[in-house]
Structure formats: C-alpha cells, structure tokens
Amino acid sequence: xxxxxxxxxxxxxxxxxxxxxxxxxxxxxxxxxxxxxxxxxxxxxxxxxxxxxxxxxxxxxxxxxxxxxxxxxxxxxxxxxxxxxxxxxxxxxxxxxxxxxxxxxxxxxxxxx
Numbered sequence: 001x002x003x004x005x006x007x008x009x010x011x012x013x014x015x016x017x018x019x020x021x022x023x024x025x026x027x028x029x030x031x032x033x034x035x036x037x038x039x040x041x042x043x044x045x046x047x048x049x050x051x052x053x054x055x056x057x058x059x060x061x062x063x064x065x066x067x068x069x070x071x072x073x074x075x076x077x078x079x080x081x082x083x084x085x086x087x088x089x090x091x092x093x094x095x096x097x098x099x100x101x102x103x104x105x106x107x108x109x110x111x112x113x
Contacts, residue, residue: 027039027042056105056108059105059108059109060108060109063109063110064109067110077110078110083106086102086105086106087099087102087103087106089102090102090105
C-alpha cells in the first residue's frame with residue numbers, strides 16, 4: 001500500500017466517522033437505517049406542522065369574521081359558552097393536554113379584529 005493510498009483511506013475513514021457522528025447528533029440514531037427512518041419521519045412531521053399552522057391561521061381568520069359580526073350586532077367579542085364547548089371538544093379528543101392546546105388556539109383567535 002502506498003503512502004497516498006493509506007492517507008486517502010484514513011481520510012475516508014475520518015470523513016465516515018464525522019458523517020456518522022453528525023447523523024447521530026442530528027437524529028440521535030445509532031445506525032444509518034434508523035437515521036434514514038427518523039429523517040423521513042421528521043420530514044412528514046414538518047409537513048404536518050405546516051398544515052397545522054395553516055389551519056390555525058385559517059381558524060383565526062374565521063374567528064375574526066365571527067367576532068366582527070358579533071360586535072357589530074352589539075354583542076361581546078368573546079362568547080364564553082362557546083369557548084367552553086371548544087375546550088371540552090379538545091379535552092374529549094386529546095385528554096388533559098387537549099385543554100392546553102385549546103386554550104392556546106382560543107388565545108390566538110381572540111381580538112384579531
């Protein structure tokens with residue numbers, strides 16, 4: 001084996017170790033197969049998050065229409081009975097953490113007009 005070949009092999013091994021370390025650091029996986037699976041799943045999660053954000057933004061817009069109609073007719077901006085229904089719906093569907101999610105959604109949707 002020539003010195004150049006040995007140096008190239010050492011460089012390739014070092015690069016492979018660095019790549020594996022980055023894969024482990026980025027995904028927490030210990031194998032390339034697991035890292036690939038995690039990478040694919042994270043892409044799906046990112047796409048789902050984008051959809052969720054879009055739906056929340058759409059909900060905010062619809063809520064603004066409702067609030068505007070309610071206020072212009074002499075009503076209050078917020079309907080507490082309706083908010084309790086929303087809280088119950090999220091809680092029933094998602095358990096106790098659903099209540100926190102609903103509270104955040106309601107907070108995002110209040111007072112946007």
